[in-house]
Amino acid sequence: xxxxxxxxxxxxxxxxxxxxxxxxxxxxxxxxxxxxxxxxxxxxxxxxxxxxxxxxxxxxxxxxxxxxxxxxxxxxxxxxxxxxxxxxxxxxxxxxxxxxxxxxxxxxxxxxxxxxxxxxxxxxxxxxxxxxxxxxxxxxxxxxxxxxxxxxxxxxxxxxxxxxxxxxxxxxxxxxxxxxxxxxxxxxx
Amino acid sequence: xxxxxxxxxxxxxxxxxxxxxxxxxxxxxxxxxxxxxxxxxxxxxxxxxxxxxxxxxxxxxxxxxxxxxxxxxxxxxxxxxxxxxxxxxxxxxxx
Numbered sequence: 222x223x224x225x226x227x228x229x230x231x232x233x234x235x236x237x238x239x240x241x242x243x244x245x246x247x248x249x250x251x252x253x254x255x256x257x258x259x260x261x262x263x264x265x266x267x268x269x270x271x272x273x274x275x276x277x278x279x280x281x282x283x284x285x286x287x288x289x290x291x292x293x294x295x296x297x298x299x300x301x302x303x304x305x306x307x308x309x310x311x312x313x314x315x316x317x318x319x320x321x322x323x324x325x326x327x328x329x330x331x332x333x334x335x336x337x338x339x340x341x342x343x344x345x346x347x348x349x350x351x352x353x354x355x356x357x358x359x360x361x362x363x364x365x366x367x368x369x370x371x372x373x374x375x376x377x378x379x380x381x382x383x384x385x386x387x388x389x390x391x392x393x394x395x396x397x398x399x400x401x402x403x404x405x406x407x408x409x410x
Numbered sequence: 411x412x413x414x415x416x417x418x419x420x421x422x423x424x425x426x427x428x429x430x431x432x433x434x435x436x437x438x439x440x441x442x443x444x445x446x447x448x449x450x451x452x453x454x455x456x457x458x459x460x461x462x463x464x465x466x467x468x469x470x471x472x473x474x475x476x477x478x479x480x481x482x483x484x485x486x487x488x489x490x491x492x493x494x495x496x497x498x499x500x501x502x503x504x505x
Binding site: 249260289300391404405408 | 414442
């Protein structure tokens with residue numbers, strides 16, 4: 222995969238990249254807290270992780286990766302003047318996001334029914350709090366994708382609108398990459 | 411080149427990246443599985459889980475967030491974040 226020539230223009234607006242940088246720093250702290258917890262309470266973490274359904278995590282990972290793929294295709298189609306068909310890809314991305322929320326809700330519901338909650342132990346405190354904060358990002362991301370879908374349908378996609386699309390898509394991809402690390406640390410280690 | 415052909419050409423690397431990300435998810439799962447069952451190879455497997463996850467993070471940034479076309483300061487800033495957090499997590503978990 223070769224790197225195309227770089228230019229001096231950032232994808233999307235500067236503001237979204239400042240937000241991305243801030244969010245990456247905050248989540249880096251979350252990741253480090255999970256790793257430290259794993260190190261200090263290895264037995265509790267291993268036992269608790271065994272109570273998670275790995276396939277729920279795998280399915281959610283595939284849903285977000287696929288949503289990101291659809292969103293990236295949609296932006297590319299808007300850029301090449303095919304905005305009319307791009308909204309279809311945004312819709313597919315939204316569908317994957319809704320699938321993630323439904324799957325996560327079922328997982329949480331199942332855990333709470335089993336008497337597992339954030340007060341159970343350190344692992345489940347991190348599990349509920351960090352995946353909860355991430356879930357809020359997903360919900361905001363779904364709202365952003367709905368907005369992008371309506372922007373993509375508007376006639377005459379000028380450069381300003383393309384930058385709006387790129388900014389919104391960047392937020393969605395941020396949601397995806399944060400989940401990739403949470404999935405590895407909470408489900409796989 | 412027509413818009414449709416131009417779009418198909420631009421989408422091909424995105425599809426390749428998605429395929430690699432799905433395959434890497436399988437590799438990450440395999441590392442996780444071996445980390446949970448093996449005693450002697452667990453350290454390598456733990457490192458494998460974390461490095462695979464951050465490779466995916468890098469690829470999402472490079473392809474989907476279009477850092478491949480971004481100015482160097484932004485692209486390398488992101489690369490630096492990926493490397494620093496990945497190395498920090500590996501060091502904590504293997505310490």
